[in-house]
Amino acid sequence: MKILFVGDVFGAPGRHIVREHLPHVLETHQVDLLVINGENSAGGFGITPSLAEELFDLGAHVITTGNHIWDKREIFGYMTVPADSHERGRRVLRPANYAHGTPGFGVYQGELPNGQAYAVINLQGRVFMSSCDDPFRKADELLSQVTAKVILVDLHAEASSEKVALGWYLDGRVTALLGTHTHIPTADERVLPQGTAYQTDVGMSGSYDSVIGVETELVLQRFLTGMPGKFEAAKGNAKMCAALITCDGATGRASHIQRIMLGE
Amino acid sequence: MKILFVGDVFGAPGRHIVREHLPHVLETHQVDLLVINGENSAGGFGITPSLAEELFDLGAHVITTGNHIWDKREIFGYMTVPADSHERGRRVLRPANYAHGTPGFGVYQGELPNGQAYAVINLQGRVFMSSCDDPFRKADELLSQVTAKVILVDLHAEASSEKVALGWYLDGRVTALLGTHTHIPTADERVLPQGTAYQTDVGMSGSYDSVIGVETELVLQRFLTGMPGKFEAAKGNAKMCAALITCDGATGRASHIQRIMLGE
Amino acid sequence: MKILFVGDVFGAPGRHIVREHLPHVLETHQVDLLVINGENSAGGFGITPSLAEELFDLGAHVITTGNHIWDKREIFGYMTVPADSHERGRRVLRPANYAHGTPGFGVYQGELPNGQAYAVINLQGRVFMSSCDDPFRKADELLSQVTAKVILVDLHAEASSEKVALGWYLDGRVTALLGTHTHIPTADERVLPQGTAYQTDVGMSGSYDSVIGVETELVLQRFLTGMPGKFEAAKGNAKMCAALITCDGATGRASHIQRIMLGE
Amino acid sequence: MKILFVGDVFGAPGRHIVREHLPHVLETHQVDLLVINGENSAGGFGITPSLAEELFDLGAHVITTGNHIWDKREIFGYMTVPADSHERGRRVLRPANYAHGTPGFGVYQGELPNGQAYAVINLQGRVFMSSCDDPFRKADELLSQVTAKVILVDLHAEASSEKVALGWYLDGRVTALLGTHTHIPTADERVLPQGTAYQTDVGMSGSYDSVIGVETELVLQRFLTGMPGKFEAAKGNAKMCAALITCDGATGRASHIQRIMLGE
Numbered sequence A, B, C, D: 001m002k003i004l005f006v007g008d009v010f011g012a013p014g015r016h017i018v019r020e021h022l023p024h025v026l027e028t029h030q031v032d033l034l035v036i037n038g039e040n041s042a043g044g045f046g047i048t049p050s051l052a053e054e055l056f057d058l059g060a061h062v063i064t065t066g067n068h069i070w071d072k073r074e075i076f077g078y079m080t081v082p083a084d085s086h087e088r089g090r091r092v093l094r095p096a097n098y099a100h101g102t103p104g105f106g107v108y109q110g111e112l113p114n115g116q117a118y119a120v121i122n123l124q125g126r127v128f129m130s131s132c133d134d135p136f137r138k139a140d141e142l143l144s145q146v147t148a149k150v151i152l153v154d155l156h157a158e159a160s161s162e163k164v165a166l167g168w169y170l171d172g173r174v175t176a177l178l179g180t181h182t183h184i185p186t187a188d189e190r191v192l193p194q195g196t197a198y199q200t201d202v203g204m205s206g207s208y209d210s211v212i213g214v215e216t217e218l219v220l221q222r223f224l225t226g227m228p229g230k231f232e233a234a235k236g237n238a239k240m241c242a243a244l245i246t247c248d249g250a251t252g253r254a255s256h257i258q259r260i261m262l263g264e
């Protein structure tokens, strides 16, 4: 069984490049399950219902997010659906270790047309990020409830140490733990000894002639002066970054992970 | 001309793996200039004079470091040499944007046996790190003094945004800007449009069955309990991570960058 | 009923000044319940069993702590006692919102000789501090279990916003919420509208010719150079900082809070 | 000679309470020099030219600010005046250790009607705040240029350690070092041994039935859910917090500091 996970889709360049590449990648690799991190799809900041629809139309089974999830308020209502629903709003996740009472959900369990059960878990790191619940213990808690064998975890986090640590912590308990948030793909993809596919960061899908998606000049001004200024999505040199995981549907054990970076 | 830059050498496994691979890599690629980040060479924490000597004996022209530079006090005196010296202690750098009065130096300019001038600059980021001077303006200041055309910058920093931003800021002004500190190699190596070779992080040289070099179980306990505990270098699955840059010695302009990861 | 809460006792100067002043303060004000924050009693870093005994011998019913609690490992075993014990080790608290599995306890409920029930809760903030569980929800959880009406909360936290916010959150639900950790007493003591005595920070008990307890010259060197160096407790100009709360033992409602700063 | 320094004026409640109290305080204490921190005067976020005019009309000689200085863009142009000007725009300071090229100035030297020279310096801390230049060395640099003997420093900073440390560092070199930013007045005002009046934080001038100026319910929602939401200035229980310094105009040496908190 094949799973494709696409890293943070950033603004229009990100949406265009995934629209260009997803069809042939899904086809070529016979992808069964598609998960996309969409936290930056709205101009770099958040996601709206219509952009979520766009990503679902491209074939996404589940959309994961991260710290930018609440940037666009329109998404709140879209994600406010019953826990046992399978509609699209239910399949836009926010990190599961956000506070109780936060809109939406951080885990989704579904079934592919062929009957294969799968689960997607979204978590956020705490090192160098704003406070949230312990992602290690939240993972334990969720895994005790999930019945699917095929489980993909999107760990949205800054620090490499926290991502690597959670990778080892979940090795053998999930099919893949894939990092997002730094917007730069790492070259450390591997299958850990107990069968969990791991990559510290899948990398952003968006313009790479930019500072992690944002117009370079605007970010440089921020670094040089500390003064505010609107951040806009950069254009040019868009790439889709993703990870392709091969796993056994019956055991959920991964056998292979391949890093993908496709440009214009 | 060929430059090899080796990422954070971590503890004994890091030292062993670079000793194993450096000779054939230097030979195969006809490397002219070798720079090694040695901030973690002493069991993961700092560097001692004898470990610096060990890295120089392997052929390093310059050793760069980062936030762990002061972990071993023996290095203070070793780095306390005249600014115009070319002895080994002068060629162990600490980030140039540390406060005035800090021991040692953050830039070194030297000459290869063939007369080729080169400079190495060590900088540290400020995002998610302890306070230091502005690395952007410190780079401007140093570049106004350096006369060599071939210039390698080791930017020791946490945040991908800061590293990418400084890469663009220095594009065309230095031969290469290579990131260190996260201990995970990134897959974004490229030559920027104005001729600067860039990679967000070169990655650690050490054990990859670990949490960024440290024994996994010890780090997991820290994440799970918040309690102190001695961190020890992990063993097993050591890899040397490095970047190989091809550049024009006359102009300093890079034409190629290649990511290297060599294991046991 | 009178409660005295003494702020972070820092090193020998802190221990000496509380030994000097506690007897007459307890006597003069007819204090019923004495709680002392002891996280810095061991030379500024942690607390040992014998120093805890020293504070208990001075009359402390409960010792609270904070982020320095694990600095001295000897305290681990001392705090490892049954949850229903009332021995001294049980009455050294660490923040209640530390991870499950951490030694010790974050809440203690006891009874004064006159039969008056009381509880002490220790919490730690998350803003600008290392990750721990949500102190707001942990307070809710603990308060649902505590049966005593007289409840004192030591909130060990950095950010004024978080301390003030938790004060309002618990107003009317606890007798007093007193802040610690910044080591500087604040002048905002008051009884909130629903009857909770509040002070953002009680202030340290230790040398005030210092940088929050540490020898000034050592801290200045750290700020000026970023270099490591052993921190030692300063001497001279010791003061005991405390808050004296008057409350109704039957309802737990506070009627008065008085800031105390007593010097040599 | 008497100097009055008023802490962070927060929104309309802050502006009203200072308008109510300043006249009689200035009169009663025969204040010669009035400095007001105005970074939060515009609804809690920034300052506009018309609000600056309002504070100048109340008698302010100089307005200091801090991290919120750029929240309202209208102030940029107002502060863009020649360095040697004495007009009002020149007397709105931003922290002096902001990057070169930032609008405005961080130091102002002027003369009172009686010919008494004075200087005001605005600095920002670095601990738990965004990156800026070293406030210790920036203070050295500015003090080497200032010729006035009477010098007031507003250190806008979060960490008590950094504020106390800079107080000791400048003791005997400035008339007063007064902290701002935490919005809670501290009870540690004193004249340091070499004649510098010191207080870790002067406290906010605004509503104290709030979380450091902001409507309590809004801040609690933020802490409880991590979700965005507009912050609005709270109303009710406004207080003006200030420090009154007595010093020798000829030497600049302080002899007394008095904490002031005046309510509705």
Ligand SMILES: [Fe+2]
Pocket (backbone or CB within 6 Å): A008, A039, A040, A066, A181, A182, A183
């Ligand atoms: Fe993102």
Ligand SMILES: [Fe+2]
Pocket (backbone or CB within 6 Å): A039, A066, A067, A068, A156, A180, A181
């Ligand atoms: Fe993110």
Ligand SMILES: [Fe+2]
Pocket (backbone or CB within 6 Å): B039, B066, B067, B068, B156, B180, B181
């Ligand atoms: Fe480092």
Ligand SMILES: [Fe+2]
Pocket (backbone or CB within 6 Å): B008, B039, B040, B066, B181, B182, B183
């Ligand atoms: Fe390192």
Ligand SMILES: [Fe+2]
Pocket (backbone or CB within 6 Å): C039, C066, C067, C068, C156, C180, C181
């Ligand atoms: Fe503390």
Ligand SMILES: [Fe+2]
Pocket (backbone or CB within 6 Å): C008, C039, C040, C066, C181, C182, C183
């Ligand atoms: Fe403390």
Ligand SMILES: [Fe+2]
Pocket (backbone or CB within 6 Å): D008, D039, D040, D066, D181, D182, D183
């Ligand atoms: Fe403020």
Ligand SMILES: [Fe+2]
Pocket (backbone or CB within 6 Å): D039, D066, D067, D068, D156, D180, D181
């Ligand atoms: Fe501020």
